[in-house]
Amino acid sequence: MMLYGVMYSCQSLKKREYFKMKMFYIFLILISVNISSDSLYGLENELNETRFNNLIKDIRCPKCTSGSLSSSNAPISEDLKLKIASMIQEGKTDQEIKDYVTSRFGKESLYEPEFNNSTYILWLAPFVVLFLALFIFVSRKKT
Amino acid sequence: MKFLFKSTVLLLPLAFITMFYILLTDEDAYPGSDYKIFDIPKFQLENLENTKLIDNDEIKGSFILNVWASWCITCRVEHPFLMNLKNQGIKIIGLNYKDERSDAIQWLDKYGNPYEIIVHDLKGSLALDLGVTGAPETFLVSNGKVVAHYQGEVNDAIWSNVFLPIIKEKGIF
Numbered sequence: 226m227m228l229y230g231v232m233y234s235c236q237s238l239k240k241r242e243y244f245k246m247k248m249f250y251i252f253l254i255l256i257s258v259n260i261s262s263d264s265l266y267g268l269e270n271e272l273n274e275t276r277f278n279n280l281i282k283d284i285r286c287p288k289c290t291s292g293s294l295s296s297s298n299a300p301i302s303e304d305l306k307l308k309i310a311s312m313i314q315e316g317k318t319d320q321e322i323k324d325y326v327t328s329r330f331g332k333e334s335l336y337e338p339e340f341n342n343s344t345y346i347l348w349l350a351p352f353v354v355l356f357l358a359l360f361i362f363v364s365r366k367k368t
Numbered sequence: 369m370k371f372l373f374k375s376t377v378l379l380l381p382l383a384f385i386t387m388f389y390i391l392l393t394d395e396d397a398y399p400g401s402d403y404k405i406f407d408i409p410k411f412q413l414e415n416l417e418n419t420k421l422i423d424n425d426e427i428k429g430s431f432i433l434n435v436w437a438s439w440c441i442t443c444r445v446e447h448p449f450l451m452n453l454k455n456q457g458i459k460i461i462g463l464n465y466k467d468e469r470s471d472a473i474q475w476l477d478k479y480g481n482p483y484e485i486i487v488h489d490l491k492g493s494l495a496l497d498l499g500v501t502g503a504p505e506t507f508l509v510s511n512g513k514v515v516a517h518y519q520g521e522v523n524d525a526i527w528s529n530v531f532l533p534i535i536k537e538k539g540i541f
Contacts, residue, residue: 288501288502301496301500301501308496329497329498330499361372
C-alpha cells in the first residue's frame with residue numbers, strides 16, 4: 226500500500242513537472258516573437274519610425290518603373306532605405322533627406338513634386354482650368 | 369460660345385498629336401543619360417588589391433569612371449569596348465560595386481584589365497552618393513566634376529552620341 230502511494234506520488238510529481246515544462250515551452254513559444262522583434266532599420270522611437278515610413282512611401286525606387294521605396298526590395302532601394310534611416314538617426318530633417326535623394330536620383334524621385342519655379346504651372350493649372358470652366362459656365366448662363 | 373466649344377474639339381486632338389510627334393521623334397534622347405554636373409562626393413575606400421586607401425586626391429584630372437562587378441553580365445558584354453577605349457589612351461577608373469575581392473580579381477585575370485585604378489566599394493556607399501542604381505554605369509569626369517552619366521552598357525553608339533559631344537565641347541582628353 227505504502228509502496229503504491231510512493232509510486233503514485235512519484236508519478237504525480239513527474240506529471241506535474243512535465244506539465245510545468247510544457248507550460249514553460251508554450252510560454253517561450255508565445256513570447257519568442259516579441260523577444261526577437263526589433264526595428265529592422267534600428268530606429269529607436271516611434272516618431273522616427275513614422276517619419277521613416279512616410280518618407281519611403283513618398284520616395285520612388287530609383288530602379289523601378291513605378292514603385293515606392295517601401296514596396297521595393299531591390300539592392301539599391303535597400304541601400305537608400307538604410308541611408309534614410311541613418312540620416313534620421315543623425316537628426317536630419319525630412320527636407321534635407323528629400324534633397325539628398327533628389328540631388329542624386331532626380332526630381333522625379335519624389336511622388337509629390339515640390340512647389341517651386343519649375344513646377345508652379347503643374348500645381349496651379351488645375352485651379353486655373355477650374356476657374357476658367359466656372360467663368361465660361363457663368364458667362365454662358367447670362368446670355 | 370459654340371465656336372469656343374467646337375474649336376476645343378478640334379484643338380485638343382491636335383495638341384495631343386503635336387505632343388506625341390515631338391516626344392516620339394526626339395532623336396537626341398538617350399534614356400539613361402544624364403548631364404547634371406556635380407562634384408565627386410568625398411570618399412575613402414580601399415583599392416581592389418587591398419594595398420592602399422584611395423580618396424578624392426588619388427583620382428584627379430579627367431577620366432571615365434565605370435561601375436562594374438563580376439556578377440554583372442552586362443559588364444562582361446561591355447568589357448571589350450572598355451578595353452578598346454583603354455587602347456585609345458583614355459584613362460578609365462573602375463568602381464567595383466558590391467563584389468567579392470577574389471571574384472573581381474579572377475574576372476580581371478580572365479578577361480583583361482581596362483582600369484588604371486580600381487576602387488573597391490563593397491557596401492556601395494560611394495555608388496549611392498554618386499546616384500548609381502546598378503551596374504554597369506559610366507560617368508565622365510572632368511577635373512573632379514561629373515559632367516555626364518549613363519546607366520547601362522556603353523557601346524559605340526552610346527559613346528559617340530552621349531559622351532563624344534560633351535568630350536568635344538569641353539575639350540576633355
